Structure formats: C-alpha cells, structure tokens
Amino acid sequence: MTPDATCVGADETVLEAAKEMTELGVGSLPVRGTDERLEGMLTDRDIVVKVLAAGKDPAKVKAGDLAQGEVVTVDADDEAEAILRTMSRHKVRRLPVIEDNALVGIVTQADVARTLPDPKVGDLLEAISS
Known part of the structure; x- marks a missing residue:
C-alpha cells in the first residue's frame, strides 16, 4: 500500500488534478467531495478518454464530474x-x-x-x- 494518499477535490479542475498527478508521479487520485467523503477515483486514462479525446477543456471539467458510480x-x-x-x-x-x-x-x-x-x-x- 502507498500511504498518505493525496486527494483531489471534486470541485477542482481536471487540469489541476493532472498537474497533481504529474508532481506526485501517480496515475490516479482519490476524489473527495465537499463533505470530505470519498466520491471515487480519477485516473489519467479518465482524463485522456473522457476529457481530451472528447474535446472538452480540462481547465473547465471538474474532477467530481468524472468520479461517478460506486466507490x-x-x-x-x-x-x-x-x-x-x-x-x-x-x-x-x-x-x-x-x-x-x-x-x-x-x-x-x-x-x-x-x-x-x-x-x-x-x-x-x-x-x-x-
């Protein structure tokens, strides 16, 4: 296990999350909501497939928009x-x-x-x- 996991806030942009992933050298980040509860995981693949390949602006898409479904x-x-x-x-x-x-x-x-x-x-x- 990798301890001390860094989270990205649901209201943070995908661009901010990507920068955080780069700084940490990781391919995913847990997404936490405003209530501090875990909402899901955001992966580098999510960013590429659901944002970049879809022609969306990573500076406008929120991490929480991609953290859907069961945690x-x-x-x-x-x-x-x-x-x-x-x-x-x-x-x-x-x-x-x-x-x-x-x-x-x-x-x-x-x-x-x-x-x-x-x-x-x-x-x-x-x-x-x-």
Missing part, C-alpha cells in the same frame, strides 16, 4: 486474497484503503502481486485484465 474501497486490515477478490470483481487496478472511515492509502495491483504466490499473480492479472 470501491478495501479496509486497511484486509488480507491480500480479499483485495484480490475486490479488484477482480470490480476490474480495477487501484483501490483506496480505508481505516476508521478515513482514507489511509492506495493499494495497487502491483502491491497485491508482490504479496501473492506466483500462481495467484497470474490469476490476478487475468481477472483484472479480462
């Missing part, structure tokens, strides 16, 4: 197997980690893969990628 998270004390099941079920490569209702980090596909025995790593990659 999928894992608990800080979840085992790798449980995280694997969640990633597989939702076909995601990154998950916010929650402890006591607060965001404490991000767990990635690579984080999980490093903790699993070799056969399980292949299962993870196949499940998420298919």
Whole structure:
C-alpha cells in the first residue's frame, strides 16, 4: 500500500488534478467531495478518454464530474486474497484503503502481486485484465 494518499477535490479542475498527478508521479487520485467523503477515483486514462479525446477543456471539467458510480474501497486490515477478490470483481487496478472511515492509502495491483504466490499473480492479472 502507498500511504498518505493525496486527494483531489471534486470541485477542482481536471487540469489541476493532472498537474497533481504529474508532481506526485501517480496515475490516479482519490476524489473527495465537499463533505470530505470519498466520491471515487480519477485516473489519467479518465482524463485522456473522457476529457481530451472528447474535446472538452480540462481547465473547465471538474474532477467530481468524472468520479461517478460506486466507490470501491478495501479496509486497511484486509488480507491480500480479499483485495484480490475486490479488484477482480470490480476490474480495477487501484483501490483506496480505508481505516476508521478515513482514507489511509492506495493499494495497487502491483502491491497485491508482490504479496501473492506466483500462481495467484497470474490469476490476478487475468481477472483484472479480462
């Protein structure tokens, strides 16, 4: 898990989020609402596909506009197997980690893969990628 995850506010622009991703060297940021609750994840792919390729202005599109749907998270004390099941079920490569209702980090596909025995790593990659 990567601790101390930085969030982007739902009211911040996608351009601001992209700059933050660049500074941090990450491909996604959790999106938090004005009530400080997690609204979703914003990925670099979201920015490219839903904003740039759609001809929208990243300086005008809000991060919250792209954080739609169910927020999928894992608990800080979840085992790798449980995280694997969640990633597989939702076909995601990154998950916010929650402890006591607060965001404490991000767990990635690579984080999980490093903790699993070799056969399980292949299962993870196949499940998420298919």
